[in-house]
Amino acid sequence: MSALLQTTGLSRHFGGLKAVQDVSLSVMPRTIHAILGPNGAGKTTLFNLITGAIPPASGCVSFDGSDVTGWTPERLAGRGIVRTFQRTSVFLELTLCENVALAIRSSRGLNFSIRCSRADAAEIAAEAHQHLRSVGLADKAALTAKQLAHGSQRALDVAIGLALKPRLILMDEPLAGMSKGDRHGIGELILKLRDEMGLTIVLVEHDVGMVMALSDAITVMQNGMVIADGLPAVIRESAAVKSAYLHGSFAS
Ligand SMILES: Nc1ncnc2c1ncn2[C@@H]1O[C@H](COP(=O)(O)OP(=O)(O)O)[C@@H](O)[C@H]1O
Ligand SMILES: [Mg+2]
Structure with missing residues (x-):
């Protein structure tokens, strides 16, 4: 199966700060794909590049086989790329x-x-x-x-x-500031979007437990770069992820 969303070598800097560096991301259709990473890792900037809020310095974004790099948010929404929250x-x-x-x-x-x-x-x-x-x-x-x-x-x-x-929904920290009960409700809704509506979801979320429970695939970013990418079970065991970002918080 081919990816619904694919970024290739996507980069963006702000002055001398490399917010997103050479990010290649493949999101398969009808999956929940999480982006993890500490504050400042470049997650929101990556979303801004994918949704057309800001243009990349280099690299490209393709959606359902078409090159959509540099498209406006409105034009992307017309194709089915929608950002919520x-x-x-x-x-x-x-x-x-x-x-x-x-x-x-x-x-x-x-x-x-x-x-x-x-x-x-x-x-x-x-x-x-x-x-x-x-x-x-x-x-x-x-x-x-x-x-x-x-x-x-x-x-x-x-x-x-x-x-x-939409065909693809991007959610930036949908669970931020929510009670445990509300977080559970939104988690159920995200699963329903995939399972009953056939949608693809990319989400940035800090609640590692929820990410592990919900995601089909996880990409971990640090300092604008992808440091790990794979199935939740693989990410959970990744030494690079543990030492670079989570400091063992997957261990429990
Ligand atoms: N518009 C901007 N102008 C200057 N620096 C920015 C801008 N947007 C983001 N940054 C910087 O880029 C880096 C990545 O930020 P961001 O993508 O918001 O990270 P995350 O969402 O992972 O916390 C940070 O160092 C942030 O300060
Ligand atoms: Mg952010």
């Missing part, structure tokens, strides 16, 4: 259904001011409900986003991402 996309005063409906409208090129027919509005609302159902928020569709607990806000982020009909 950018809280800016949630309107706190709007209902959950309205939030997802807005994302659907914008993915269809309809801006806020264009009125659509009643039939179109009903169809968009039905689709919004379907995405809310997928993330377990169907019963809260009429609440405003600000009424949601923290964990449910994250799930709403995912529903908004689903409105863009």
Whole structure:
């Protein structure tokens, strides 16, 4: 099987700082692929390069066999590369259904001011409900986003991402700042995205236990470079990873 997402020799520096150096990453379809590494390792910069937020200095990104290097985030989203957990996309005063409906409208090129027919509005609302159902928020569709607990806000982020009909979802620290119960809920949701919706997920996450439990493959970065890459069981035993990053925290 060939990779859905492939980066080849991807590099980016900020002044003299090599934030991402020669990173080659293969993400297979319908897998959960985790990026591990200490703060400053270059994980978020790698996401920024993959999602088109910033251009690489060198190297390329290919998606489903096409070279997509240098594409804008909008064009990449049109191909199915979507990043979640950018809280800016949630309107706190709007209902959950309205939030997802807005994302659907914008993915269809309809801006806020264009009125659509009643039939179109009903169809968009039905689709919004379907995405809310997928993330377990169907019963809260009429609440405003600000009424949601923290964990449910994250799930709403995912529903908004689903409105863009993604094939690949990138999540940067989806579990940060969450309670244990909420972390479990988001973990279940990530598994459901892969198993029931056939999506591919790349996630950056510091909770090593969750990463080991969820991931099909793990890439470890340090100082902008990949220092290990493989199955969770292989990464767990990697001497390079233990000494360079985790200081034995996989041992338990
Ligand atoms: N826009 C930027 N300008 C300058 N330096 C940056 C910028 N973005 C990231 N960096 C630096 O690049 C390095 C990698 O950062 P980052 O990708 O955020 O790491 P991580 O997400 O693994 O913690 C850090 O040293 C960070 O300070
Ligand atoms: Mg980061």
